[in-house]
Amino acid sequence: MQEVEGFLAGELDYKNLKGGTGPLVYPAGFLYLFTLLRLLCGWGDGNSTVNEESRSHPILKMQFIFLMFYLLTHLTIFSIYSKSFRLPAHKPILFLLLPLLCLSKRIHSIFVLRLFNDPLALLFAYLSIHQLISKKYKSSCLLYSIGVSIKMNVFLFAPGLLLVMLQALPVKSVVLHLILICGLSQVLIGLPFLLHAPVSYLSKAFEFDRVFFYKWTVNFKFLNEDIFLRKELSLALLLTTLLTWSLFARKYAKHAIRMKSIGKTDVTNDPLYVTHVLFTSNFVGVALARTLHYQFYAWYYHTIPFLLGCIFFGVGGRVGWGGGRRGEMVVMGGVLVGVMAGIEYGFNVFPATALSSSVLQGCHALILGGLYFADVPSATPMPIITKRKLK
Secondary structure, eight states: OHHHHHHHTTOOOGGGOEETTEEOOSOHHHHHHHHHHHHHTTOOOSSSOOOHHHHHHHHHHHHHHHHHHHHHHHHHHHHHHHHHSOSGGGHHHHHHHHHHTTOOHHHHIIIIISOOSHHHHHHHHHHHHHHHTTTOHHHHHHHHHHHHHHOGGGGGGHHHHHHHHHHHSOHHHHHHIIIIIIIHHHHHHHHHHHHHOHHHHHHHHTOTTOOOOGGGOSSOTTSOHHHHTOHHHHHHHHHHHHHHHHHHHHHHHHHHHHHHHTTOOOGGGOHHHHHHHHHHHHHHHHHTOSOOOGGGGGGTGGGHHHHHHHHHSOTTSSSOTTSSOHHHHHHHHHHHHHHHHHHHHHHHSSSOOHHHHHHHHHHHHHHHHHHHHSOOOOSSOOOOOOHHHHO
16 A cells, blocks of 8 residues: 555656555556555545554455455356366365365465455456456456556466467467557556656566565575575576476377367367466466565465366376275375465465475475376366377
8 A cells, every 4th residue: 555655646657666565566557456445445545644543444444345355266266166177077076175265374364464466466367267268368368467467476377378379279369369468458557657667667567586585485494595595596496487387388288189189179178178277387487486475375375276186186187086996085185185284384384484495395396296297187088198199
């Protein structure tokens, strides 16, 4: 709310917009959204002084609004899960996964107590995915771009979105969607600031070289501060992320060849596949992130049950819910819950410790490895195809 005050006072130079935690580092969509929320809650117009006692009532209003965002996010996610796990054989998995989406203490805090912009950006990302699995590409691209304009971590979904669109549409159509919808909407959203001080806006709203504080990191406390701050670590993580995205793109391309061999020429008709691609794209970026802060948990919490379900129950692959004995399925379910509990532990220890960071990164490594070595999920069981046939 403090970062909005300068904008309400007429300031359009991004380098002059700041709050109690430092300079404004979010795109213009953040400013518009929180300006609207501030006015709706009666927080003031930026020209009047508001004391702490008079702020308590607007904060309560804001918390109720964020509660609505929380419920809308869950409705959207529930719909994505239901559309993805739509076969009768998927129902037991769905009944296990949906309750796990509501159990995080940290997520409740991020939404309703801390009032961060992270969950709002992810809400638009999930709405975009919801449209994408319905093959509504124009609205999906627009919602995705709005999410990026609130916080640029939504970029982590970009490789998955691009891959799905390239598999579903001609290249020319993909380029037009990216330029006329994603690109143009970003220009229009940032236009007042681009016209006034373009370099300032682009350098602050999309600050790719931002340096993070060691004291807030949740995922790398097992490193000492000197190593954490080294540019070599940042570069290594970036290159690893790009390499991992490339490996998964190759894996999905092979899956498309498999599906084509049994007469399924368009893998993007399968919501399970599309959701898996987008969620995996985002997870790769999070697991290999330069740093994670507590509120960043909202970036991927709602995708974790889905990804774990696909790993441990082999959804759509050569193994399924009915592919093993009931005892094996119970064990798999227990491991799934255990991995989620490990990630939750990592984000609930404050301040983070070497142990909590190690547990968190260990869970990330388990999921990342599982995603890569497990079958790509599909509503159509895949045949066994040799490497020779894939070449």
